[in-house]
Amino acid sequence: MPSSRALKLCLLMACLILEASAAGNFYRDVKINFGDGRAKIDKSGQRNFTCKSNLYLAIQLAQLPHSLSSQGERHDEIDFEFLGNASGQPCTLHTNVYAQGKGNREQQFRLWFMLGKPDGSPIRAFNNNEGSGIPFPKNQPMKVYCSLWNADDWATQGGQIKTDWTLAPFLAFYRNFNADACVWSASAGSSCTSKTPHSINTQAWETQGLDAKGRNRMRWVQSKFIIYDYCKDSKRVNGRFPAECRRSRFL
Secondary structure: OOOOOOOEEEEEOOOEEOOOOOOOOHHHHEEEEEOOOOOEEOOOOOEEEEEOOEEEOOOOOEOOOEEEEOOOOOOOEEEEEEEOOOOOOOOEEEEEEEEOOEOOOOEEEEOOOOOOOOOOOEEEEEEOOHHHOOOOOOOOOEEEEEEEOOOOOOOOOOOOOOOOHHHOOEEOOOOOOOOOOEEEEOOOEEOOOOOOHHHHHHHHHHHOOOOHHHHHHHHHHHHHOEEEEHHHOHHHHOOOOOHHHHOOOOO
16 A cells, blocks of 8 residues: 555656556556457447556556546546547647545646657646545555547537548557556555565655646646636536645645
């Protein structure tokens, strides 16, 4: 289990292509949930795979819809979804955080860089305020889910841009899958609880927070590129914002 000293879950936007130096074995590490193992999408199709291992909160992201999720009604989940766009227009990143089954914490960003050339900026932080009764996703092991699907009824500029299916099939490729995480098992618990050299090295992210430079960079990103924030949508919540919205997200 991650250390109780973990004060923040910093959602660091990487937009990488999963070209890790030491990639895992794709067929050993993942299972295909649906789609027959193909990444060929037609009008009725969608594809999804899941990492076989239960993990804790550290994953290198790709420019594909991704989520970390546990199971059950009170599950934890962290979403990164890259929404479709008209050719030549900036890509929109949709993020959400679930803790103990409660989500509705969406933030959207209009990305300011090419997906193949990330700049490593943090985009949002979800602070650990369990002491104030705000659930935090730290106790449940999660799996990595990656999927591709057609959502042109809402995702492409509010559903204004429709997919041209005369150009189908569309091809996508998963490659070099590599998760940097604490692996959980029923018999041994988290791999990061053992005092091995490897586990000590991997514990750095559990207690990692943003320094002053990182906080300033996140302020800049949110002042320039955020296009939706659940903490500012008064109409949606009838003026009664979630408790975490009344606290600084930059501390």
